[in-house]
Amino acid sequence: MKNNVNLEDLETAYSYKSNRQLKFTYFIFNILQNQKLVKLLIAFTNGILKYNLPFKIFIKKTVFNVFCAGEDINDAFLKIKYLEKFKVKSVLDYVSEGENNSESFDNNTNIIVSNIIRLGKECPGNYVSVKITGLENPKFLTYCNGMKLVNDLIILPRFDRLINRIDLICKTAHASKVIVFIDAEDRCMQDLFDEITETMMEKYNTEYAVVFNTLQMYLKDRLEYLNSLIENANKQNYIPGIKLVRGAYVEKEREKAIKDGIVSPVFDTKKETDDSFNQAVEICLREFKKVDSCIATHNSDSTIHAINCIHKYHITNHYSKVRFSQLYGMSDNLTFNLSINGYNSSKYLPYGEVRKAIPYLIRRSEENSSIDGQIIDEVKRLKKEIDRRAKF
Ligand SMILES: Cc1cc2nc3c(=O)[nH]c(=O)nc-3n(C[C@H](O)[C@H](O)[C@H](O)COP(=O)(O)OP(=O)(O)OC[C@H]3O[C@@H](n4cnc5c(N)ncnc54)[C@H](O)[C@@H]3O)c2cc1C
Helix, strand or coil: CCCCCCCCCHHHHCCCCCHHHHHHHHHHHHHHCCHHHHHHHHHHHHHHCCCCHHHHHHHHHCHHHHHCCCCCHHHHHHHHHHHHCCCCEEEEEECCCCCCCHHHHHHHHHHHHHHHHHHHHHCCCCEEEECHHHCCCHHHHHHHCCCCCCCCCCCHHHHHHHHHHHHHHHHHHHHHCCCEEECCCCHHHHHHHHHHHHHHHHHHCCCCCCEEEEEECCECCHHHHHHHHHHHHHHHCCCCEEEEECCCCHHHHHHHHHHHCCCCCECCCHHHHHHHHHHHHHHHHHCCCCCEEEEECCCHHHHHHHHHHHHHCCCCCHHHHEEEEEECCCCHHHHHHHHHCCCEEEEEEEECCHHHHHHHHHHHHHHHHCCCCCHHHHHHHHHHHHHHHHHC
8 A cells, every 4th residue: 555646647647548539638628728618618509409410519529528438338338448457447427417207217217227237247346326316307306305205195106206216226236236326416405315315325335335425515514414424324333435525516506595595505615615525534534444435526635635544544445445536537647546556546437418418518617617626737737748748
């Protein structure tokens, strides 16, 4: 177990990319640096994507190509197997945002279930992620959030169908020994997601964490929730799976809070979010005997903090207790340098139809074009590696 991990070894970081791919990624990230252009492209995409096939091809050949594994599950499996050669695991993420009827929710469930079975057989040790809004309508989920549904005879059958979908996914994951990450989304649905995920964890996380909940540490209430989750899990005799993220919906949450006339649930400053995230890392790793964790970030300081905690708390079995994860197409310097140094690291690997991946791609583009994002460092790293290769 090495303590001094060089997260800036770029030869290792981009070893999986050909010269052509590297230059193409550099080109795309350069475009994403331009905030005005990104805003324009997003408006354009929202407006005409449905009708304009050539534009869809344009997206497929540009941002989709950098941030997604492909439209087809077989493309995704090829990527998973390729990444395995670099000791990098994958979190297979079937992207299907914005669907609205029970038939498509059942269909999504079946796709995720068959992906889990195939992963268990062909690529054991890799994971899946699930967005609950791919299994039910966000409006319905928001309505159910925080409600006692037991006596609501109108809502109950539909709610039961949702639980059955999630249970089928978790049960299959348990049987196939595939870990499943339940993603966090808007705060107005999160109490419901917590409740459901805790029920699944209690059922399936008896030996190790099969099901992981996601905690968005930009939320002011999450440190308190984290402590109570660990305490309750301990009492109920299960191992909580905890994926820590900062949170992807800052602006949306703030706008909603203003509209609803409430105090924003998100911290006011980046520093507060950083402190909350790093404290959560410390708690999860200090409690490693009771908790399985996933540190999902592109932030180098938080990654180094987690590595330091692994050493501070002598987590000798860290490969099975602490996972690191980055989104496909971003922060390869972390993923590949962690894996080569013996840490459990993975890529969140989205795949699916271009049309259904648009909200995901918009979030990535906005994140990468935001002023306090890490795009500048990403571009510098890509350029440095292109120059280094050019010398040889
Ligand atoms: C593997 C993986 C899985 C993910 N899964 C999810 C998920 O399930 N749900 C989800 O919501 N997100 C998810 N994300 C995205 C994540 O929440 C972040 O948006 C993204 O990773 C950027 O944060 P960072 O820690 O990587 O890095 P940084 O660049 O250090 O942090 C950027 C983040 O800081 C926060 N921030 C920025 N400015 C402010 C401010 N002024 N005030 C308060 N906070 C601020 C925001 O959360 C912003 O996204 C995932 C990310 C990864 C890597």
